[in-house]
Amino acid sequence: MSQQINLFNPIFLKKKRVFGAVPMLQALLVILLGALALGGYARARVGELEQRAAAGKLLLEQREARLAKVTAQFQPRLANPALAGQLANAELLLKSLRDAEAVLHNGRLGNTDGYAEYFRALARQNVGGLWLTGVSIVGAGHDIGVQGRAMQPTLIPNYIARLNAEKIMRGKTFASLRIERAMLEPAAPAPVAAPAAMPISAPLAKLAGVAAPAPADAAPAPPAATAKLAPFVEFSLQSSMPEAAK
Template sequence: MIQQVNLYTEDMRPRQELFTATRLAGVVLAALIFVVISAGYASWQASGSGADRQAAQVRLAEIRSDLADVVTQLEGRTADPALAAELERLNLDLQNRVALITRLENLALRGAQGFSPLLTGLSRQAVDGVWLTSLEVDREPGNLVLSGLTEEGGLVPYYLEQLRLEPAFAGRRFRQFRLEQIEDSKGVLGFSVGSAIAIGEPEQ
């Protein structure tokens, strides 16, 4: 009997957050500017003498200048394309890992004890730039097929070597390896690999 698990469902796709770090920083800075200016204005209003007013105005001008420098520095950082791309990649990788672990835990709770050791091993081994999208398990002969996406073809063999460190994958041979370019994916590759228990080796 073949059991297929889809690990790349709609709820796993990264969602665009309403409040990104850049937007949140802008809101915080706007609020800070408003508070500082309001406080300075109130201080100026409360001052009784001309000298106190002049001192408050000078201080307020200095605060405005400092805040303008902070805003300029923040805008320069968020406008860095390399930094923005790296943050987006890390965020996507984190979301995919959390979604995968959550889905595997849910499957285990639904009574998927027949291949839970395999799922546990998969959840423990994660390689940057490699994402599983589906898992097919044939429980009778102990065969399985892993399918996924990768940013670099050379990462898949390394990922398979990491899987061999898991007890559930001990004694397994990976075969029928396939790697292909995904259309309109900007360099993302699709892969699939079959695994079978080596003759004479018991399944863990």
């Protein structure tokens, strides 16, 4: 009978040391170098931030000094009662002007464009043998009066129709028309000179049996002048507006 005897003992094997002195020294050196690099970067970063903070502080001091200077130059003034009264008056005047403008734009006063367009319309309607001697416009053009002369009475209806065709005259009607034959004023007669005569005294005239002559400054009475009819007629037009438009 055979028997095997194992004489190997693991205790006698050479053990491998993982954390030896040299590796630990190398790791410590790496950690030390990393800490030194990180500290240098942190110091540089802190220095940069300190420079920015100093610059910001200097700028803030300059702004505060400027603000103090401006505040000293432009100190708040006390309210002036006179200026307050003037401001109140100006506001009242502005309100009244705005009210007047609103009234004008609302058309409560009628036509606010003036009378130029009426005269343009009268000038455009030019009829031969008819001319105007007077024009009257009341208020905002509600009532218009026209006076003139015409060589023939038949020209007047044509003139009225042409006036009614004007845009500015629409809505207006001539309620009254008066036509009459004009009279020419008689010319003053020329003075008649007294006949020349020898002066005769009153006693000599009595002896001669004649009447004593009238004084030299006594002129004979002029003949009575007669009026003549004019070759034209005079007319007068008066317009009227409907009550709803007034």
